[in-house]
Amino acid sequence: MRKSVAVQPTRVDAAIEQARAWTMRTLRSLFPRPARRRLRFRGGWFALPIYVLLVLIYPLSLQQAEWVRAADHFTWLAILGVITGVLVGNTRMSTTRAILLGGVLGAIAIVIATSMATEGNAILREKLVKLAINVNNWLTQVLAGESASDPTAFILFLGATTWSSAFVGTFALQRTGRPWDMLLFVGFCLIVNVSMALTNLLADLVVFSLASLVLLVRLHIVLLQDRWQRYNIVPSGEMDWRLLRGGLTWALVLVIMAFFTPRVGAAEVLGRAYNVFESPYHSVEAEWQRFFAGVSGPSKMRGVSFTESFRLGQSPNLSDRVVMTVDAASGHFWRAMTYDFYTGGSWRNTETDRVDKVAVPALGRERFDATFEINVQQPGGLLFVANEPVKVNIPAQFQTGADRTYSTGMRAMRGGQASEKYTVTSFVSVADKAVLRRGPTGYSDYIKQKYLQLPSTLPQRVKDLAHRIAKDETNNYDMAEAIESYLRTTYHYAPQVKAAPPGRDPVDYFLFDLKEDFCEYFSASMTVMLRELGIPARVVEGYTTGTLDPNTGKYVVKELDAHAWVEAYFPTFGWIEFEPTPSQAPFLRIDSDLTGGATLPGDERGIDDPDNPRVARDESEGLGRSDLDPGLESASSDLDEPFDPKPMLGVLLIIALLMLGAWTRFQMRFRGQRPIDAAWGKARLLAAYAGYHPHPAQTSYEYAAMLGDAVPDAKTAILDIAESRVRDRYTPVGATADDEARAISAWRRLARTLMSLVPARLVSFVARIKS
Structure with missing residues (x-):
């Protein structure tokens, strides 16, 4: 037979083994x-x-x-x-x-x-x-x-x-x-x-x-x-x-x-804290929305709080409460904030410089005064205005950029005054269509940089659609009107907001898939297509005219009147309003090329004036209002909905699980104890649940007698357990196996008797609480 020869490890094997041992240690x-x-x-x-x-x-x-x-x-x-x-x-x-x-x-x-x-x-x-x-x-x-x-x-x-x-x-x-x-x-x-x-x-x-x-x-x-x-x-x-x-x-x-x-005191403290951290919070919120624009879940924090940014597809969560009343000679759209930067999922206002005054061009505009009485606190001292504001009767500043001929927002220097009463003087446009068609088209580099911006991710078919709609137009105004008319006649307004799927541009999703939604989709789509055509444009958010109160002569504006529209920039004339959402009537402008006459300032309002018969806005088509009566709709759905047994089965299952858990807990409390001690402890505890509590000074026999007198059906069983316990504790030999079996059997009989008393105990307890 051959002898086995031991194989000597090589240096490499030894090094590997040492490395492995060192790694394990x-x-x-x-x-x-x-x-x-x-x-x-x-x-x-x-x-x-x-x-x-x-x-x-x-x-x-x-x-x-x-x-x-x-x-x-x-x-x-x-x-x-x-x-x-x-x-x-x-x-x-x-x-x-x-x-x-x-x-x-x-x-x-x-x-x-x-x-x-x-x-x-x-x-x-x-x-x-x-x-x-x-x-x-x-x-x-x-x-x-x-x-x-x-x-x-x-x-x-x-x-x-x-x-x-x-x-x-x-x-x-x-x-x-x-x-x-x-x-x-x-x-x-x-x-x-x-x-x-x-x-x-x-x-x-x-x-x-x-x-x-x-x-x-x-x-x-x-x-x-x-x-x-x-x-x-x-x-x-x-x-x-x-x-x-x-x-x-x-x-x-x-x-x-x-x-x-009551939480009145806490609400006041939290309100003051929110006012301190409001501006940083909105800055963080704007960046957060930009970072995670693909998140489809809606947020109820936004409501009608006009901040420096908003994300398309968010539900506004509007209510019917009155926001403000406006005392003005005629109705108008009440501007809150404008937005210039489109990120591909949200809009941001990047012109946040604050100045004491702006030089709004007066050509084609007339003075318009409006007094606002605010009922809801506005964040950041935000003031509402009509078109282009020029002054206000409280200390305030204009939000603007490098171009001081317009503003993007207006804020009170003392935030509390924005929630009170103030009067704003604005210059509203009265330029007619013919004047705007023949106007100059030379834009400053700043205007082109700010208001022709589009994200690199914008789908090409959105750009192609814009050029296809305006292919027959020769001037900027007719191009803008063509885009406005196309959106109003091709798409439908819906109060329910639907977010774009992850990875989709909201404008592209609205134009080619959704084809009906909220006003923000309409305004964003028109602004994007105008920019593709080389026309500077921005999204505007605020409120529609509201409802004229015949008793006070003031316009009552509710949260449901929140709205978004579009402003396009025309050199020397400034920002001109457009309405792409079909739920609102378009801004009225005289076309002197057709009438053959000059434009009269009083005829060119572009607003919802109840005294002007040429303007007709359906006040029932406000933002977030449904065309159906919600009570009738819910009643109809309740009648048609079949009975679903799953909730009842779920409740029964929960009750069964709770009872099983309570019984398991009851049994585990006496684990490790000897059978007689466990039977005695269970008897005392279950009797206490039934309303018969033991007295600390009672002996085993005294307690058994007390419980037997109170519950005659339990007398024999509790006495058997008591005798087994006394024999186990106080006799020299202790309890025998027969005594243990007797105690266990007695406990089972006693449990059935006492358990029948627990429901009545619970009913009486509930009755005492109600009384």
Whole structure:
């Protein structure tokens, strides 16, 4: 037989083995294994589901808000973050290394989960490549100052907040026993989401508040138990349940008080704080909308708050409340803010210099005075004006750019005066069509730079459509009127706003797919096409005329009258208004080429004047108003809707789960005890639920006699348990197996009797509360 010859390792093999051993030692020193005996969740099994619920409320709330389509993976990220936090928190790893490890694992989990959540049947590698390309495109658009329409970066951001709140909170709880890291982090994220989402998510905040208070109570009980154990204090078996029950009661009381306590004082303090941080907030909001213009979820924070930017596709969330009354000789559109920069998803006002006066050209304009009485506080001291303002009777400044011949907004120097009464003098256009057709077309470099700007991502077919509509026109005014007429006759107005799909330009989506929507889509589309034709234009937001009150002679303007329209720039004449939305009548202008006469200033109003029979605006077609009666519509839908048993089944399932949880908790309280002690403890506790509480000085037989007299059907069973307990405790030999079996059998009989009394006890308790 041959002898086996030992193979001597080469130098390369030895070096590889040394490197492997060094790597393993380094990894063990950096990331030591968690000790199995320490691997537990602080708070016990009872606190674990409460904690998981708290962590999952935020990702579930994100799904309900419907910011993005791919949101299901947020829940799995939160669960994975909790598991990782428990494992890392129970190791001997330093805090710095633990946070570093959590960040690395979180980044990997977020990227993989986001890639897998994207639509399509591609393999993971292809999805990761697509994810990298989307992030690169997002960075390119953001750095170029354009609107980033791809939602991938926003999905990654939401995933990062979900993972961070779950991992950091769990790690802090495991390492220090402090739950506040998680509560503050998740609570802040949840409040932001609930505040910004159009969907009513107040229930999420209520559940979070209740669960937070219950968790704090449970962790306090655990702290007390540790202290009792150190001092060899043996509490009664029901002590932890009593503390928890008291904590639950007070938690519910605090939440109810928070909802029903008057909040006048808090509202005043918060109002002052908002006024201080209002300008920085709007600046951050504008950049946020530019960064994440591809987010499809609507926001209810905007309302009718005219800020320095707005994103197309947002629901305005308007109400029927009166914003202001206007005392003027005739009606007009009341301008709030204009917007010059189109990012590809939103509009921004970049001309924010503030000056004391502007030199508005008077050619083709007449003086117009209007007195505004404001009922709703306006952010930033914003003032409403008609067309081009020139002065106001309160200290104010004009918002403008390098060209001082016009303004983009007007603001009171003392913000409170913008919410009171003021009078504005404006120059409104009275130029007729013939004059505008023959006007000069030489624009300054500044006007062309500001008001011919278009994003590089604008689809070519939008540009082609603009040229096709205006191909037969020879001057700028007729081109603008052709675009206006095309939008009014080809598309339809709809009060329900629909956001463009991720990655789509909203103007392109409206012109070629949607073909009906809100006034902001109409004004944005006309402005973009005018700029493509070389005509400087801007989007204007404010209010329509409102409704003339015959008793006071004033115009009553409501939130529903909020509107967006277009102004085109004509040299020497300034900004001229156009109305592309079919729900409003177009601005009336005399065409002297047809009439053969000169333009009279009094005839050229371009406004909604009730005394002028040539102007007819349908006051019922205000912004956000539906053509159908909402009461009739909802009644019809209620009659046609079939009965859905799912809600009732859901309620029954919840009740069953609650009963199962209560019974499980009841049984677990006596785990580890001997059968007779467990039977005696269960009997006393269930009898207390039925309304028969034991007295501390009663002996076993005295308590059994008391309960037997009160509930005759339970007399035999409770006496059997009492005799077994006395024999077990006070006889030298203790209880026998027969005694244990007798006590268990008696407990089962007693449980059936006492359980029949609990519902009546609950009914009487509810009756006392009502009385």
